[in-house]
Amino acid sequence: MTSLLEQTPSLLNVVLLALAAVALLAVVLGFVTYAIYFERKIIGWMQLRPGPNRVGPLGLLQTVADVAKLLLKEDTRPKSADKALFALAPVLAYGPAFAVLAVMPFSENIGFADLGIGVLYYIALSSITILGVITAGWASNNKWSLIGGLRSAAQMISYEVPLVMSVVGIILMTGSLNLRDIVEAQRDVWNIIPQFFAFCVFLIAAQAELNRSPFDLPEAESELVAGYHVEYSGFRFAMFMLAEYVYMFGMGSLITILFLGGWLPPIEALGFIPGIVWFILKFSLYVFLQFWLRATMPRIRADQLMSFAWKGLLPVALINILLTAFFVSYSNGSF
Amino acid sequence: MSAIYANNYVIVAIFLLLGILLPVATVHFVGPLLRPKRPNEEKLKTYESGNDPIGNSWVRFNVKYYIFALMFVIFDVETLFLYPWAVAYNQLGLFALVEMVIFITLLVIGLIYAWRKKVLEWS
Incomplete structure (x- = not known):
């Protein structure tokens, strides 16, 4: 990252930086998906219930299913x-x-x-x-x-x-x-x-x-x-x-x-x-x-x-x- | 140095663009391919707890919101002055401290006035 910053801006650099930004976007979306999962899971445990555990192993795909549902809903x-x-x-x-x-x-x-x-x-x-x-x-x-x-x-x-x-x-x-x-x-x-x-x-x-x-x-x-x-x-x-x-x-x-x-x-x-x-x-x-x-x-x-x-x-x-x-x-x- | 400067703002532009692109792409380009579109009279009606909406919704609202907005502008502008002061503080010396104490005191008097006038209460 730091070496890219020191070069003069060129088209290639812009593309590389854009790819890095997309990678961060993917990380953030992954974080959001599993933050919601863990939020529900942890609150579940604190209230003595299991939390989401049906979709996928241990309920790990619950948020993925929720997002897919939202995407398929009528706007x-x-x-x-x-x-x-x-x-x-x-x-x-x-x-x-x-x-x-x-x-x-x-x-x-x-x-x-x-x-x-x-x-x-x-x-x-x-x-x-x-x-x-x-x-x-x-x-x-x-x-x-x-x-x-x-x-x-x-x-x-x-x-x-x-x-x-x-x-x-x-x-x-x-x-x-x-x-x-x-x-x-x-x-x-x-x-x-x-x-x-x-x-x-x-x-x-x-x-x-x-x-x-x-x-x-x-x-x-x-x-x-x-x-x-x-x-x-x-x-x-x-x-x-x-x-x-x-x-x-x-x-x-x-x-x-x-x-x-x-x-x-x-x-x-x-x-x-x-x-x-x-x-x-x-x-x-x-x-x-x-x-x-x-x-x-x-x-x-x-x-x-x-x-x-x-x-x-x-x-x-x-x-x-x-x-x-x-x-x-x-x-x-x-x- | 100038290359780093330019690169930094290229990154900012990329991030802003991505931030706008994701909602626009999913809602307006990917979404329509996936979701149904069967509008009817009932669906397009404004939601009001199941009743037919009465009158226009762009109603008058509590004047308190304006007062809080006004307070926000005052104190946000204060922070606008505080930031450069804080950055340069070590080079400015005692004079800057005294000046900022006076400035903050003036605004605190305003805050106390608002407090006494019960503006900060939400009733």
């Missing part, structure tokens, strides 16, 4: 829907979810773009998904969708502020927005220790951004039937689901890189194990935490949801920025 679109926006919404939701993966360094030599503005790129692109959600809610011309879409948008923008602010502490300590620099700066100690408050804020806000338990209000089946994607069926619906799980992949990678030392081993003596193994281990830990939370937590109330972001997380994130700034100045000998 209905209500007559009163806004045709253009209705078609645009799934693309708006899914496109950025995959595009953010371009900047993720998975190990020293496995990674794609090495942008100087990596963090900013992730945050800027991931906001576009909110537009996809609100477009879907509006375009369906359905009361449930509209309310669900607005609720999702309100939740996502409210939690985006503390999410984005919690990263500022890390940038202060590293002095760079590049994700590789951020990992390299964690050689001595992972960011989760000096930036523990930021980590807590980030973890909670990430749950809300991903619309996952206990912040899964947008999909509150019991009150909104399904929220912004009530009118979507077949593969358009699958695209919203896919975007959600691809974001889980992206957010897991981002948390691993920002707080858990990316591909670095926990102690120097274990450095002989390849970096990608450490990355996958930390990443899997985060994904497991997601499933665990979903099996454990009840859904938060809508009125508590908004005030928690603004009254709880935002002040903590701001205080963390100031404390980190003072500490960095102090250790530089500024006062």
Whole structure:
């Protein structure tokens, strides 16, 4: 990967890079397929039931069957829907979810773009998904969708502020927005220790951004039937689901890189194990935490949801920025 | 250096293109070959818990959503200023810290005002 980056761009290189990107797409789709399987399996075990075990050995083909079913379903679109926006919404939701993966360094030599503005790129692109959600809610011309879409948008923008602010502490300590620099700066100690408050804020806000338990209000089946994607069926619906799980992949990678030392081993003596193994281990830990939370937590109330972001997380994130700034100045000998 | 720079943005373009291509290809090109298409009056009706939909769905909604959007814009712009400040912090010295403390304080006053005015409550 790195050797390709240093050559002058040519048609051959573009083709090679495109093939590598398609390979990553295949990995991500494989991850989504088995993340859903393990999610159902793990939640099943936690609730003392076997989980999916009928399709294929141990139920391993359950998600494959589900995807095939979605692909074969009729694609209905209500007559009163806004045709253009209705078609645009799934693309708006899914496109950025995959595009953010371009900047993720998975190990020293496995990674794609090495942008100087990596963090900013992730945050800027991931906001576009909110537009996809609100477009879907509006375009369906359905009361449930509209309310669900607005609720999702309100939740996502409210939690985006503390999410984005919690990263500022890390940038202060590293002095760079590049994700590789951020990992390299964690050689001595992972960011989760000096930036523990930021980590807590980030973890909670990430749950809300991903619309996952206990912040899964947008999909509150019991009150909104399904929220912004009530009118979507077949593969358009699958695209919203896919975007959600691809974001889980992206957010897991981002948390691993920002707080858990990316591909670095926990102690120097274990450095002989390849970096990608450490990355996958930390990443899997985060994904497991997601499933665990979903099996454990009840859904938060809508009125508590908004005030928690603004009254709880935002002040903590701001205080963390100031404390980190003072500490960095102090250790530089500024006062 | 410039080759690396160009290559990086070639990758970004490839990823964006792939991200758009997958939903478009599956929904509009592969999908129609596989799925049935038998629309009828009932199927194309807007879903409203099984009843016939009443009126238009593009209704007025709670003004609170606008207020939260406004708050979001304010604080998102604040982060926009915080990011370059944080990157260059080590070169800027104490002056930058004092300036940013003043800036954050001004916005916190706004947050406290919104808090006192019960804007952050969802009722």
